[in-house]
Amino acid sequence: MAASVTVVPKTVQEVAAAVEEPPSRYLQPELDRHAGEMPEPIPLVDLSRLTDADEADKLHTALNTWGFFLATNHGIEDSLMDAMMSASREFFRQPVEEKQKCINMVEGRPFDVEGYVHDQLGTQDQILDWNQQLRLRVEPQEESNFAIWPSCPESFRDLVLRSIANLLELDDDYFVDQISENASGIARFNYYHPCSRPDLVLGFKSHSDGGLLTILFVDQDVGGLQVQKDGKWYNVPAKPYTLVINLADCLEIMNNGIFRSPIHRVVTNAEKERFSLAIFYVVDGETTLEPAPGLVWMRSDHQDIGKLRPRILLMGSLNISVKGRDSLRH
Numbered sequence: 001m002a003a004s005v006t007v008v009p010k011t012v013q014e015v016a017a018a019v020e021e022p023p024s025r026y027l028q029p030e031l032d033r034h035a036g037e038m039p040e041p042i043p044l045v046d047l048s049r050l051t052d053a054d055e056a057d058k059l060h061t062a063l064n065t066w067g068f069f070l071a072t073n074h075g076i077e078d079s080l081m082d083a084m085m086s087a088s089r090e091f092f093r094q095p096v097e098e099k100q101k102c103i104n105m106v107e108g109r110p111f112d113v114e115g116y117v118h119d120q121l122g123t124q125d126q127i128l129d130w131n132q133q134l135r136l137r138v139e140p141q142e143e144s145n146f147a148i149w150p151s152c153p154e155s156f157r158d159l160v161l162r163s164i165a166n167l168l169e170l171d172d173d174y175f176v177d178q179i180s181e182n183a184s185g186i187a188r189f190n191y192y193h194p195c196s197r198p199d200l201v202l203g204f205k206s207h208s209d210g211g212l213l214t215i216l217f218v219d220q221d222v223g224g225l226q227v228q229k230d231g232k233w234y235n236v237p238a239k240p241y242t243l244v245i246n247l248a249d250c251l252e253i254m255n256n257g258i259f260r261s262p263i264h265r266v267v268t269n270a271e272k273e274r275f276s277l278a279i280f281y282v283v284d285g286e287t288t289l290e291p292a293p294g295l296v297w298m299r300s301d302h303q304d305i306g307k308l309r310p311r312i313l314l315m316g317s318l319n320i321s322v323k324g325r326d327s328l329r330h
C-alpha cells in the first residue's frame, strides 16, 4: 500500500522554474487584462500643503473619483525608499529554502499574520495569485519585530485622516480618535515573478483592502497595478518616489460610503519581475465600526451596514488571496 504523502505547496518561484506554462490553478477564467485610458488622471497631492484649499480639493477629487491618490512631499527620504525596495529584492531573490525559514505556517496552517506567505492555503477551487509575500507588523511599535522601521508613515496617516474628516465636515480628529493605541500597521512586501501567461494569470486578484488606509510603494519601473471604476480597469501610474495611497474598507464604513474603498488588482508581466510594498493601517480589531453619526443620512445608495467588528473584515483582508473580495458589497 502506498504511504500517504503530505504535499508541500510550491512557491510561485519553484513553479515558474519547473514548468513553462502556469498550472491550471493559476488560470483566471475569462481574464481581460486590458486597461483603458484614464478619463482624468489620479491627482498628485502635496502632503506638506494638505491644509491649503487647492490641495484639499485635489484630495477630494481623487477620493471621489478613484479612491486612490498619489502623494508627494510625504517626508520619507528617497534613500529610505530605495533601501526598503532593495531589502525586499534581497529577500525575495534568496533561494526558497532561505525564505522558508520565515514561513508563517506550522503543519500546513498559518499561525501568524507575519512571515513569508504561501498563497496555497485556501479552498480546493481557489485560483492562485502569481506572487510571493512577506508580512511584518510595523505598529504598534513595541510589537514590531524590527526596531528600524520608519515612523514617518504614522504621522502622515493622521494627517491624511484629518484632511478626509475635514472634507466630510466632521470634527478633524474624528477618524484619528477612533484609532486606539492597539491599532496595527502591517507591511506586506509583494514580489511578482515574471509570468509566461500574463493573458491568463493575475499577480493579485481583484480586491479591496480591509483597513483604513493603504500606503503603497509601487515598483518605479514596472507597472501592473490597476483600479476599477464603473466596471472598467485603468492602470495606476507610478511616479518615482511618489506614494500611492488608497482608502480601505473600514474607512468606507466610517464615512458611510461617501468615499469608496477602490477595487484593484495587479496584472503580471511576461519579462519583468515587479516589487511593491503595501502598508495597511488598520483599526483595533475590537473597535465598533459604524458610520460617523453626522454622515448617516448623506447617502441613500450605500447599503446599511450597521455596526461591524473590523476583526471580521481584517481577517478576510489578509486572506483575500483565497477568493479575491469586495467585502462591503458581497
Ligand SMILES: O=C(O)CCC(=O)C(=O)O
Pocket: 188, 190, 204, 209, 216, 218, 224, 225, 264, 265, 266, 275, 276, 277, 278
Ligand atoms: O502590488 C501592488 O501594486 C498592489 C498590492 C496590493 O493591492 C496589496 O498588497 O493589497
Ligand SMILES: [Fe+2]
Pocket: 207, 208, 209, 264, 278
Ligand atoms: Fe490591495
